[in-house]
Amino acid sequence: MTQDYEFPVEVETSDHIPRRFVFVLLNEFTLFAVATASECLRVANRMAGKQLYRWAATSETNEPVLSSSGVAFPVDIGFDDVTRDDILIVCGGMNIQTNSTQKAMNFLRKESRKGVKIGSFCAGAHTLAKAGLLDGHRATIHWENQDGFVEDFPEINLTRSVFAIDRNRFTAAGGTAAIDLMLRIIADDHGTELSNAVADQLIYSAIRTDQDFQRLSTPTRMGVRHPRLSTVIDMMEDSIEEPLSPSALAESVNMSTRQLERLFRRYLDRSPKQYYMELRLARARNLLMQTSMSTIDIAVACGFTSPSHFSKCYRAHYGVTPYRERGSQSKPEG
Structure with a gap:
């Protein structure tokens, strides 16, 4: 009405x-x-x-x-x-x-x-x-x-x-x-x-409060309606600095590692390990663009054991090293 x-x-x-x-x-x-x-x-x-x-x-x-x-x-x-x-x-x-x-x-x-x-x-x-x-x-x-x-x-x-x-x-x-x-x-x-x-x-029919989150829920954002997969993705996003093992992630939702692997392949066409790496690298790229943190500190913040490993993974995914990525920007993003 x-x-x-x-x-x-x-x-x-x-x-x-x-x-x-x-x-x-x-x-x-x-x-x-x-x-x-x-x-x-x-x-x-x-x-x-x-x-x-x-x-x-x-x-x-x-x-x-x-x-x-x-x-x-x-x-x-x-x-x-x-x-x-x-x-x-x-x-x-x-x-x-x-x-x-x-x-x-x-x-x-x-x-x-x-x-x-x-x-x-x-x-x-x-x-x-x-x-x-x-x-x-x-x-x-x-x-x-x-x-x-x-x-x-x-x-x-x-x-x-x-x-x-x-x-x-x-x-x-x-x-x-x-x-x-x-x-x-x-x-x-x-x-x-x-x-x-x-x-x-203003034709604004969905007024939000300070209890509403900015981003869509994981299922809505990704088009994934599997509750256990959504739970695992949320856990990954909350554990970037200290990545959880595939077995720990699987155990948290009462699945075997192999079952979790199949679930990711079915819905996201990648392994849990690949998806987790993409999340960590995306976080690293944000920090490169938004902060003056050193690449060493960024590597640690994103769960990489060494700067060289971080640089290798970053280049494999983005086609450029973290150092050159930051140097290509005249100013950090806001």
Whole structure:
């Protein structure tokens, strides 16, 4: 049954002072998250029939910022125009290590000391972490950046959820997770009827919470519906640094090693050993692109007994050595 809303939608608060969100745009930021978040705020104002929210964009140069898609996005205000009543959202994307500049981090630290609420979209969580602003907080980041984040900031409680809110910090994984986060904020501010009305206007029919994961389940992602195979794959993904033996994996799901071998051949057209190696090499490639870790440390983190063995396996799979792979990138991916 569809929900019919009276227009304007009645909000649960009588506070008419608009809250302003300021998008802190880092170079090569993800445009999609910024666009959808600002649309949520615009639609909330429209559905409520009054200005509940305002928004603006800023950058360290006061000049338009180039997004990861190549679109230049204009800014409205400078760093000095931010007030303690604003809510800052650090918007990151590609090459986040390079684009987490000292000037941006100093600005965020200064605003944090004033008590400003600060969050992030996509890889922007890396910038917050590097600035020391996520210490002791629960946080999330786009799944593609998680491997590098865990290695760089092991003390931070990183989750795989689509967004995380912890006191005066909030993080969203990017993409459509920005919508989920903004809908949650709107609901907290003005009630679920308004946030649901915004979702309906955006044709967004599957609102997620901070308990929902970013990625599809293993069976859905791989098109594999065999429960024991899915269990083994999950175990492999959770045991990259200290790989489990085929016999241990088989025993965990009450199968023989030969049965497990047949299961992988049937559904994935490869052996358990081959599949496990591909997972480990994919993790290694992420770390090569996202971090400044040495190849020795990456080899250890991905369960290889020696750098030479790691290099040999990497070259066999990707056609290039880890050293040349990293050298071919002018900047690490974000």
